[in-house]
Amino acid sequence: MSNSASARFPNLSRRDWLRLTACGTLGISQSGWLAALADETAKSPNRKRSCILLWMTGGPSQTDTFDLKPGHANGGEVKPIDTSVPGIQISEHLPLLAQQMEHFAIVRSMSTKEGDHARATYLMRTGYLPQGPVQFPTIGSVWSKEIGKAESELPNFVSVAPFRFLSPGAFGPGFLGPRYAPLVVGDGQPGGNTDYEKSLQVKNLAAAKVVAASETDARLDLLSGLESDFLKRNPGVTASSHRAAYLAAVRMMRSDAVKAFELTDEADALRDAYGRNQFGQGCLLARRLVERGVPFVEVSLNGVPGGAGGLGWDTHQGNFEGVKSLCGVLDPAWSTLLKDLKERGLLDSTLVIWMGEFGRTPNINAMKGRDHFPNAWSTVLCGGGIRGGQVVGKTSDDGMKVDDRPVATSDLLATACLALGIDPMKQNMSNVGRPVRVADPEASPIHNVLA
Amino acid sequence: MRILSLGRLTLCLLAVGAGLSTAVVFADERDANDPVAVLATLIDQRIDERIAAEKGVAAPPADDGEFLRRVYLDIAGKTPTVADLRDFLADESPDKRRKVVEELLDGPSYITNFAHFWRSVMIPEADSNPEVRFLLPAFEAWLRQRIKDNVPYDKLVREILEMTVDPRQAANPFEPQSGVNALSFYQAKQLKPENLAASTARMFLGIRIECAQCHDHPFDEWKQEQFWGYAAFFAGLNREQGGVQGLVNSILETLGPTQLEIPGKNKKVTPTYFDGTAAQLGFRDSPRRILADWMVGPDNPYFTRTLANRLWGHFFGLGIVHPIDDFTLENPPSHSELLDDLAKGFASQGHDVKFLIRAITSTKAYQRSSRQTDPSQENGRLFSKMALKGLTPEQIFDSIAQATGFFEQFANRNPMMMDGNSPRAEFLQTFENSRDSVTETQTTILQALSMMNGKFVEDATSLDNSATLSAVIEFPLMTNADRIETLYLAALGRPPSVDELRRMEDYVKTGGPTGDWKRALGDIFWALLNSSEFLFNR
Numbered sequence: 001m002s003n004s005a006s007a008r009f010p011n012l013s014r015r016d017w018l019r020l021t022a023c024g025t026l027g028i029s030q031s032g033w034l035a036a037l038a039d040e041t042a043k044s045p046n047r048k049r050s051c052i053l054l055w056m057t058g059g060p061s062q063t064d065t066f067d068l069k070p071g072h073a074n075g076g077e078v079k080p081i082d083t084s085v086p087g088i089q090i091s092e093h094l095p096l097l098a099q100q101m102e103h104f105a106i107v108r109s110m111s112t113k114e115g116d117h118a119r120a121t122y123l124m125r126t127g128y129l130p131q132g133p134v135q136f137p138t139i140g141s142v143w144s145k146e147i148g149k150a151e152s153e154l155p156n157f158v159s160v161a162p163f164r165f166l167s168p169g170a171f172g173p174g175f176l177g178p179r180y181a182p183l184v185v186g187d188g189q190p191g192g193n194t195d196y197e198k199s200l201q202v203k204n205l206a207a208a209k210v211v212a213a214s215e216t217d218a219r220l221d222l223l224s225g226l227e228s229d230f231l232k233r234n235p236g237v238t239a240s241s242h243r244a245a246y247l248a249a250v251r252m253m254r255s256d257a258v259k260a261f262e263l264t265d266e267a268d269a270l271r272d273a274y275g276r277n278q279f280g281q282g283c284l285l286a287r288r289l290v291e292r293g294v295p296f297v298e299v300s301l302n303g304v305p306g307g308a309g310g311l312g313w314d315t316h317q318g319n320f321e322g323v324k325s326l327c328g329v330l331d332p333a334w335s336t337l338l339k340d341l342k343e344r345g346l347l348d349s350t351l352v353i354w355m356g357e358f359g360r361t362p363n364i365n366a367m368k369g370r371d372h373f374p375n376a377w378s379t380v381l382c383g384g385g386i387r388g389g390q391v392v393g394k395t396s397d398d399g400m401k402v403d404d405r406p407v408a409t410s411d412l413l414a415t416a417c418l419a420l421g422i423d424p425m426k427q428n429m430s431n432v433g434r435p436v437r438v439a440d441p442e443a444s445p446i447h448n449v450l451a
Numbered sequence: 452m453r454i455l456s457l458g459r460l461t462l463c464l465l466a467v468g469a470g471l472s473t474a475v476v477f478a479d480e481r482d483a484n485d486p487v488a489v490l491a492t493l494i495d496q497r498i499d500e501r502i503a504a505e506k507g508v509a510a511p512p513a514d515d516g517e518f519l520r521r522v523y524l525d526i527a528g529k530t531p532t533v534a535d536l537r538d539f540l541a542d543e544s545p546d547k548r549r550k551v552v553e554e555l556l557d558g559p560s561y562i563t564n565f566a567h568f569w570r571s572v573m574i575p576e577a578d579s580n581p582e583v584r585f586l587l588p589a590f591e592a593w594l595r596q597r598i599k600d601n602v603p604y605d606k607l608v609r610e611i612l613e614m615t616v617d618p619r620q621a622a623n624p625f626e627p628q629s630g631v632n633a634l635s636f637y638q639a640k641q642l643k644p645e646n647l648a649a650s651t652a653r654m655f656l657g658i659r660i661e662c663a664q665c666h667d668h669p670f671d672e673w674k675q676e677q678f679w680g681y682a683a684f685f686a687g688l689n690r691e692q693g694g695v696q697g698l699v700n701s702i703l704e705t706l707g708p709t710q711l712e713i714p715g716k717n718k719k720v721t722p723t724y725f726d727g728t729a730a731q732l733g734f735r736d737s738p739r740r741i742l743a744d745w746m747v748g749p750d751n752p753y754f755t756r757t758l759a760n761r762l763w764g765h766f767f768g769l770g771i772v773h774p775i776d777d778f779t780l781e782n783p784p785s786h787s788e789l790l791d792d793l794a795k796g797f798a799s800q801g802h803d804v805k806f807l808i809r810a811i812t813s814t815k816a817y818q819r820s821s822r823q824t825d826p827s828q829e830n831g832r833l834f835s836k837m838a839l840k841g842l843t844p845e846q847i848f849d850s851i852a853q854a855t856g857f858f859e860q861f862a863n864r865n866p867m868m869m870d871g872n873s874p875r876a877e878f879l880q881t882f883e884n885s886r887d888s889v890t891e892t893q894t895t896i897l898q899a900l901s902m903m904n905g906k907f908v909e910d911a912t913s914l915d916n917s918a919t920l921s922a923v924i925e926f927p928l929m930t931n932a933d934r935i936e937t938l939y940l941a942a943l944g945r946p947p948s949v950d951e952l953r954r955m956e957d958y959v960k961t962g963g964p965t966g967d968w969k970r971a972l973g974d975i976f977w978a979l980l981n982s983s984e985f986l987f988n989r
Contacts, residue, residue, distance in 0.1 A: 155896055178895045203881075203897065204904040210913070214964035215974060222978035225954065230983045233822045234839055236829070242983045245894035249903060252896065431774075 049349050049384050049420045050290040051143060053298035054283075054334060056356030057163045057190070058314030059120070061370050062378035062399070063362050064323040065091050067108045069399050074362035077320055085389040093327035096335035102389045103338055103347070103382040105449040109393020110379055111406035112358060115372040117314070120357035121167040126174070127413045127439055135431050137174035138182075139413060142438055144296040145180050146422045153255035154183075155248070158289055160200070160282035160299040161186030163312070175431035179241060182298075185261070186282055190303040190311050196278035200285055201261055205253060220250065260288040273336040277305060280333040287340050290350055304329055313356055317367035338382065347383050351419050354380040355412070362399030376402045379412060385419030387451045410440035418445050487549075490796040490810040497789040498816045502835045507827035510836035513820045515540055517989065518548060520944035521837070522812055524988040525766055526555040528564030529849040533940045552812050556805050565804075566594040567845065568765065572654055573611075574639045583639050590635035603802040604758055605747040608655055611636055612743035616688065617704035642690060642702065644711055648682035655746055657757035657778035658725075679713045680723030684730070684742040686711040708732040753778065759793035759807065760784075766811050768838035769831050785832040821989040840988040844882035848875055848907075851980060854941045855911035856918025878907060894986075902981050912977040914969055920976055924969050931959045934972060942979035 068091060069075035080089035083101035090098055090106075097104075113129070114120035123129055126136035140157045148156030159182035164171045173180040187199040207216045223246070231239050252258050259265065263281055266288075274280040282299040289297050302312045304325045315322040334354070341347040359377020360370035376395045382388055393405040417424040417439055424439035482488035502509055513521065519539050523531045531539070539551060555561055570577070570591055577583045597607055611633045640646035652658040660678050686709040690702060709732075710719045722730040722738045730741050745751055757778070764770035771793075772784045784790045793807065800806040811817055821837040823829070828836040842850065851857065881901045902908055910916040914924065919941050923934045935955045939947045947955060955975055963971040979985055 181895050183896055202900070204900040207904045211909070212964065215970070218958075218963045219974045219977050219981075222955075222958065222974060223981050226951075226978055226982040226984065229951075234983075234989070235823060236839065239839065239983045239987075242894040242899075242986065245896055245899040246903070246981075249896045249899035253900075253904075 058312030527560035
């Protein structure tokens, strides 16, 4: 029995426990470790790509960010500015990003199917419309399963400040199971979170102060004995997943890599440049995680502390003040992230995606707001695997429809897969016994933007 | 012929059961007159026949400790106390397992546990939508009262489907919504016909038809028109123009024949049963009442089967049809005759949920050990051993509280109080898993961290804060072996094995790394509470 159990779960031997619980045997010296790692990471030809998703909760207005309509009433009050790439203009509220346009592929012709927050969020974050019992996993779970390592010190998928309430299924591992669930940090409530120093920490990472390290080892050793006996009596996924989670948790507790969450290690000037708010510091955290090999990190922008109420970019009223204050957080954070990645040799291997669940109506409503609009809107791809300095697609002069190269959700996600070196046609078995591909097989990727 | 798909499915369910010949053998004459024993014997016969046909081997019976912990978790939603356990182990009467089921069904925890169970089935939105959570106190109050009175299941469902929501139709217009009622159900579904259709079809008929809302069902024969025809039974519901959302008196209902337009299709449909028959509605008829007549009536083959399957799934971790709410041609039952027997037995006993619980829990199948003794038991759908079932977040919290003697402020349990920092709220948030399949529960890293290092478990295993631990340590007449046994009983519901006892005694004797025997006992308790054996219903 014990042989068959350990044969089936070869990664979960008692030796692993002992190795983890024996204090100090991990043997990574701290001095110079970070610099060496960054250097090695950047140079290694074997490095798998990473992905950072900047998730814009609520659906950002394309007309006031990346697809301006000067000269038309729909354009509103926001002015376009020139960028580092001749001929491409973006919003005056994104001056820092404008200087880095050579990294950007702006997709101005998103044309998607859902105008409801919950369903659209599900669509954009899983690639599929909700279909009854099938629990589609979010792209972070699917992609990190493909490009992550099975036994890394840090989880393969970290989600910073997700706002999950409207569409919880769109933020989880679905049929892939908790093994592919994100490690969640940060406070996902819209608006006023100011205690980012605390919320960006992993909860319960350290044992209580009164418990000595040697005692934790002893406890884990006792537990290991109990678990081995139990697994012999009850072989199966359920019990082994419990054990795997504890192994991963202990691995993380004991690893140096977990220092990624200690943002105070960074220079004040750099922290200032990212912006002293949860999204800005979340982007800094994303860089620190990617640097340590985490393949997928998402950072949600759900609102501005002290800003108007409402859900992130859902600017049904007061659109122009709303967009301006959100851009005030987005612009420094995103542009510093790109610069920082580049300086550390990570930009070529890190795909950065900017998107929300839909765009907003080009026409302005009576409350000076813009409403939900999935027909013609914008997303951005930049960094690793992407040929920057270009615009994909075109909308009409009034912004109401796509004139050239409509891009469906699946087209965008399949393109991102290719940029990351993931086979979009690969299948995973779903909870209803039907295989589901990484991206919808109907997708037609935007080959022009691939480097 | 597509509209006959329900009929075909019915046939496929019924046909297999038709030719059965049953020779039930009872150990005792009296059992033949005991409907619980009759059904239990029949269940075991069905299950055993299949195990034999598949050349499988059944696991041995669960011992008393294993059985007691299981039946407590399944019926009362929490683990037994050490005192409960000692009493049960000491009881020598042959029918003590049936007796304890009876006691649990009469107790208050059955009411709260099953109110929670039904609420999760009926308003699952509350788990993810904080606005809906505000509706729970009223809904659970209604459920608790009905469960306390053991209202037959068909009456319960009727009450939901038929309830008067329009104050103008109330018997007493000045107090339209007196007493507890199921109105929250309608509010949670936002009064929308499509939401009410999808959820009632899923809950009461085991049909996941919501995909047909937007298009013809890709993997089954449900047509979009069938969905909206069924939804039309709820088309009379409306909010008063300008009414404040959520206010009771703003709900209006139009009686008589209703119509509903299929969105984007420019086509109107009238209330139609799934088999394609149009409902006959008089001018003053409530379409929902007409639907209720059909729903709980003898012509609807789904109603009792869905209930039987749901309860079976609760006790065995896997449904006979699994997933529980997914009765389709492509997802056949593992034991179709058995499902039939359960449904018939349930109907013949006046739709009494407690009857079915008594029958299921007294079977040999339910009382088998979860210990795997033969590779054939890996096929969970044979029910040849008990499945490991993941605990719900509430059960984990309550079980730790039970095991450690944690005293919880009542306010922490009030769903209106959303204090995200109470130990309970923080715990439930971390442990919220998809609840679709309890036999596939997996542990996340944050859950492991919370159990290992979180304040709640830390307090539970610290000498200063744990009632159980300090009692064990301070009780003067106990040996270390007694102390260890008590911790095992409190956490795992069983005494330690000889081997385990020796290991743990050695640990306490040396005092662990701190050299302190009291702390060493805390370490053991910590390990027990973090073990799979504690975190699963087995």
